[in-house]
Amino acid sequence: MTIARSTRFLALGFLGSGLIHLVKPQVYEPIMPSWVPAHREVILGSGVAELALAAGLLAPPTRRLAGWGSVGLLLGVFPANVKMAADALGTDNTALKVGAIARLPGQWPMIKAALAATRRPA
Helix, strand or coil: CCCCHHHHHHHHHHHHHHHHHHHCHHHCHHHCCCCCCCHHHHHHHHHHHHHHHHHHHHCHHHHHHHHHHHHHHHHHHHHHHHHHHHHHHCCCCHHHHHHHHHHHHHHHHHHHHHHHHHCCCC
16 A cells, blocks of 8 residues: 655655654744643654654554554644744744745645545554
8 A cells, every 4th residue: 555645745844854853843833822831841742753653654553543643643743833924923024924824734735745645544
């Protein structure tokens, strides 16, 4: 059975992001909303979740479940992306503003890929 390109890209993205979460968690600390407790632990936990989801997306028996988990994770981290965009708007850095704002609608293709993975035969 082949793995859809969108599923492979999503898994690769989770793999890269998950590794960064674990190796350099301080990268994500500034975008954590203040209402989220235990910032470092949440960052590390989301990194582990991303690695597990990446593996699950690539394995046919777990692809559907990992697809639903991916949807949940992407929705769960969306407030951090909103905070990053709001913080970027308060700077003079045009590139940061553009990148942070572009990231918001950029979540949709990833959610769409995760939803597609939920429909893949196992």
